Amino acid sequence: MPMAADDIAEMIRTAIPDxxxxxxxxxxxxxxxxxxxxxxxxxxxxxxIQQRRVYDALGGRMGGVLHALQLTTAIPxx
Amino acid sequence: xxxxxxxxxxxxxxxxxVLLFMKGSPLFPQCGFSSRAIAILDHLNVEYASxxxxxxxxVRQGIKQYSDWPTIPQLYVKGEFVGGSDIMxxxxxxxxxxxxxxxxxxxxxxx
Numbered sequence: 097m098p099m100a101a102d103d104i105a106e107m108i109r110t111a112i113p114d115x116x117x118x119x120x121x122x123x124x125x126x127x128x129x130x131x132x133x134x135x136x137x138x139x140x141x142x143x144x145i146q147q148r149r150v151y152d153a154l155g156g157r158m159g160g161v162l163h164a165l166q167l168t169t170a171i172p173x174x
Numbered sequence: 175x176x177x178x179x180x181x182x183x184x185x186x187x188x189x190x191x192v193l194l195f196m197k198g199s200p201l202f203p204q205c206g207f208s209s210r211a212i213a214i215l216d217h218l219n220v221e222y223a224s225x226x227x228x229x230x231x232x233v234r235q236g237i238k239q240y241s242d243w244p245t246i247p248q249l250y251v252k253g254e255f256v257g258g259s260d261i262m263x264x265x266x267x268x269x270x271x272x273x274x275x276x277x278x279x280x281x282x283x284x285x
Contacts, residue, residue, distance in 0.1 A: 143261045144243075151244050159244035164206075167260045 098127040099161060104154070108133055111153030122166070130166040139171050179236035187240075187250050191280050192222035195237050196247040200224055207259040211247040214259075214266045221281045252278045 101119040108117045108131070115135040122128040131150070138146045146169035151158045158165065187193055192215070198204030200212050215222050227234035227246055238244055241255045249256040251274060256262065265271035 143264065144255065144257050147257070147261060148242065156244070159238065159246075168264070 098125075099157065100126065101129060104129065104131065104162070104165075107155065108150055108153045112137060112149060116172075122164075128164040129162075130168070132168045132170070134170045134172055136172055138169055143169065179230075179232035180240060183233060183236050183240045186223075186225060188253050190223040190250075191252055191278070192220055192275070193250045194222055194224045194247055195227055195233075195250075196224050197226065197228050199226055204228060205246075207245070208247045211249065211259045211262055214262050214271070215249075217266070218272055218275060219283050220275050221283045251275065251280065 101121055105117040105119050109115055112133070112135050114137060115133050117134075118132045120130040120132075122130055133146075133150050138149075141149075147167055150167060150169060154162060194208075194211055194215065196203060196205075196208035196211060198208055200216075203209035203212055212224075225233065227237060234246070237246065237248060241248055243255065243258065245258050247259050247262075249258075249262055256271075256274070257265070262271060265274070
């Protein structure tokens with residue numbers, strides 16, 4: 097079962113409360129998403145740690161239910 | 175997860191300077207993310223080894239535990255986990271991946 101974009105964003109915001117989350121439905125099929133997550137709490141963390149925190153937020157769905165999620169993480173600018 | 179799979183993964187990671195766990199083979203990647211990872215490594219022109227996780231269920235599950243990373247592909251350089259295809263792409267675009275390979279003394283493939 098694919099996940100709704102809103103559910104993905106909600107799970108990420110629950111785990112990383114200050115996160116700005118932008119989800120793009122890449123194929124329009126509710127199954128191929130790109131997520132961009134911007135959080136001040138990423139500062140000083142490696143990309144692997146940042147992405148791992150997002151994966152953790154998704155509670156084991158990544159790689160399973162969510163096969164096709166392109167993920168970009170960033171720190172707020174300015 | 176079997177001890178055996180973890181031991182085999184560990185030996186493979188330590189046995190190659192650049193190792194990509196992927197779905198399919200470099201000539202026939204079986205997933206868009208793996209295909210992208212291969213394209214990046216080919217552009218960098220480095221020598222790399224690859225393991226097709228689709229050929230071995232124990233490795234397919236075991237690598238996720240080994241690296242504490244839920245998705246495939248996964249790139250290792252000199253035994254260190256670098257990241258998945260999104261991280262590879264970001265590092266490639268910023269030049270960090272080429273720098274990392276250079277810093278680690280990774281061999282460039284013959285032209």
